[in-house]
Amino acid sequence: MNAMVKPELICPAGTPAALRSAVDAGADAVYCGYQNATNARNFVGLNFTPEEMEKSIRYAHDGGTKVLITLNTFPPAGKVELWKEMVDLSARLGADACIVADIAVAAYIRDNYPDLRIHLSVQAAASSPEAIEYYVREFGVKRVVLPRIMTISEIKGLVQEIPCEVETFIFGNHGLMVEGRCSLTNYVTGQSTNMDGACSPAACVKYERAADGSMSTILGDYMIDRFGPEETAGYPTICKGRYKCDARDGGYYAFEEPISLNASTMLPDLISAGVHAFKIEGRQRSRAYVKKVVAAFREAVDSIMAGQEPKLADLVALTEGQKQTEGALKTKKWR
Amino acid sequence: MTPDPQSSRLSGGPGGFPFAPPLPLFLLNPILRRIVHRIAVQNPDMFDRLGPHRHAYFLIDPVDIPFMLYLRPDPEALDFRAVGRRNPPPHAARISGKFLDLLTLMDTEQDGDALFFSRDLIVTGDTEAVVCLRNALDDVDDPIAESVADMFGPPGRAALNALRRAAENAQKRKGAKT
Numbered sequence: 001m002n003a004m005v006k007p008e009l010i011c012p013a014g015t016p017a018a019l020r021s022a023v024d025a026g027a028d029a030v031y032c033g034y035q036n037a038t039n040a041r042n043f044v045g046l047n048f049t050p051e052e053m054e055k056s057i058r059y060a061h062d063g064g065t066k067v068l069i070t071l072n073t074f075p076p077a078g079k080v081e082l083w084k085e086m087v088d089l090s091a092r093l094g095a096d097a098c099i100v101a102d103i104a105v106a107a108y109i110r111d112n113y114p115d116l117r118i119h120l121s122v123q124a125a126a127s128s129p130e131a132i133e134y135y136v137r138e139f140g141v142k143r144v145v146l147p148r149i150m151t152i153s154e155i156k157g158l159v160q161e162i163p164c165e166v167e168t169f170i171f172g173n174h175g176l177m178v179e180g181r182c183s184l185t186n187y188v189t190g191q192s193t194n195m196d197g198a199c200s201p202a203a204c205v206k207y208e209r210a211a212d213g214s215m216s217t218i219l220g221d222y223m224i225d226r227f228g229p230e231e232t233a234g235y236p237t238i239c240k241g242r243y244k245c246d247a248r249d250g251g252y253y254a255f256e257e258p259i260s261l262n263a264s265t266m267l268p269d270l271i272s273a274g275v276h277a278f279k280i281e282g283r284q285r286s287r288a289y290v291k292k293v294v295a296a297f298r299e300a301v302d303s304i305m306a307g308q309e310p311k312l313a314d315l316v317a318l319t320e321g322q323k324q325t326e327g328a329l330k331t332k333k334w335r
Numbered sequence: 336m337t338p339d340p341q342s343s344r345l346s347g348g349p350g351g352f353p354f355a356p357p358l359p360l361f362l363l364n365p366i367l368r369r370i371v372h373r374i375a376v377q378n379p380d381m382f383d384r385l386g387p388h389r390h391a392y393f394l395i396d397p398v399d400i401p402f403m404l405y406l407r408p409d410p411e412a413l414d415f416r417a418v419g420r421r422n423p424p425p426h427a428a429r430i431s432g433k434f435l436d437l438l439t440l441m442d443t444e445q446d447g448d449a450l451f452f453s454r455d456l457i458v459t460g461d462t463e464a465v466v467c468l469r470n471a472l473d474d475v476d477d478p479i480a481e482s483v484a485d486m487f488g489p490p491g492r493a494a495l496n497a498l499r500r501a502a503e504n505a506q507k508r509k510g511a512k513t
């Protein structure tokens with residue numbers, strides 16, 4: 001049997017301060033993006049200017065941490081220029097890899113920067129050996145970020161079949177949709193998660209308080225949830241909305257509940273499955289979140305690799321709706 | 336109009352306002368002005384994250400103290416002052432929470448989303464403006480709470496440490512309840 005590979009801890013950063021927190025807390029790599037539509041977390045007030053990215057890459061490299069740049073949206077047909085410019089910039093700044101979803105962006109990197117690693121974004125939704133082999137063969141993809149729909153045994157089987165590294169999510173916001181294909185937010189806000197990079201942009205979100213202490217979440221013209229005074233809340237996304245429908249009494253989480261992925265108890269199994277990298281979601285979160293979550297997983301991974309029982313920090317306070325799940329990693333019937 | 340953001344989670348403790356300073360607001364305001372100017376000088380880049388929202392007025396409402404804070408984070412026309420609760424001035428957005436929770440946010444020890452999920456932080460009005468303010472404050476080099484404490488030397492730092500301990504204890508009590 002092969003020796004256990006120590007997985008890299010891939011950590012989120014929405015600001016330079018968050019990046020520094022991740023580096024200081026022991027991230028092996030940080031992923032982050034620019035302030036434009038090339039970035040699937042294209043939220044106002046977040047992300048990096050070219051100057052900030054340059055300084056941040058220097059800081060990360062000085063700390064022995066890699067920087068992976070998210071160019072993980074899909075350019076509209078015939079409008080690839082911005083994505084190409086961001087590839088050029090990333091290569092010039094010394095990024096360690098670009099995380100891409102679109103084949104035009106991957107082809108541009110392959111043709112112009114053969115030494116720049118391509119990581120296939122979760123947004124490409126590649127989960128079969130055939131799909132992944134295609135990306136490896138045609139574009140030289142070095143790592144695939146798996147969609148959050150696979151069990152550990154499926155991941156293990158896949159790792160043995162494909163000629164590239166595998167990265168899985170272990171913590172954070174949990175989207176059940178076929179990743180990279182969800183159009184719910186376009187329907188309501190007119191902006192595309194997959195092309196503009198913003199699901200439920202804050203400008204379209206309103207919270208309304210009632211006198212009894214309940215709170216309604218309004219997205220665009222639609223009320224998508226109402227939380228009682230003592231109920232925990234979730235993100236204002238359509239997929240986490242609670243709706244009335246004929247088949248159920250009361251409000252019903254028709255797509256999924258406000259809940260976060262937390263795979264901390266499954267890390268040993270994921271390591272034995274041969275996963276090369278563990279990803280923490282949360283580029284929209286604060287540096288306090290980054291510091292706490294990265295430190296907790298750093299300690300857990302190091303303990304497991306040293307043959308010790310990991311101390312699993314209680315991270316539930318940081319989860320959406322203060323609820324957590326092991327998601328599809330444990331069972332396909334996780335809901 | 337949106338009603339005052341009070342919920343059972345966010346009402347002041349018994350006996351009203353546990354952090355009530357005995358200061359009249361006119362004495363407080365020159366200090367607040369000094370604080371905000373110092374922070375602005377120390378962190379000139381933070382305003383970039385605010386974009387057009389730098390011109391917005393934010394009402395920061397620590398629900399367990401008897402006054403609110405009124406902030407316009409515009410480097411050209413900075414404004415930060417205490418205002419009474421009776422007639423809140425016009426504002427683009429209001430951020431309400433317990434004083435210690437708001438302090439830990441400023442200390443970059445608390446995650447704003449987590450406080451929002453637990454309903455300990457209430458946001459009304461222009462959500463985008465609030466998100467930009469949150470990101471701007473989160474990206475400063477030294478936590479704002481620390482910079483403010485430093486302005487007052489050893490007594491300031493001692494006060495911050497005492498408040499941090501109080502916040503930690505409140506956090507533990509909350510954890511024990513859930």
Ligand code: SF4
Pocket residue numbers: 175176177182183184185193199200237238239240
């Ligand atoms: S609505 Fe939900 S699944 Fe769809 S893009 Fe937004 S977060 Fe993802």
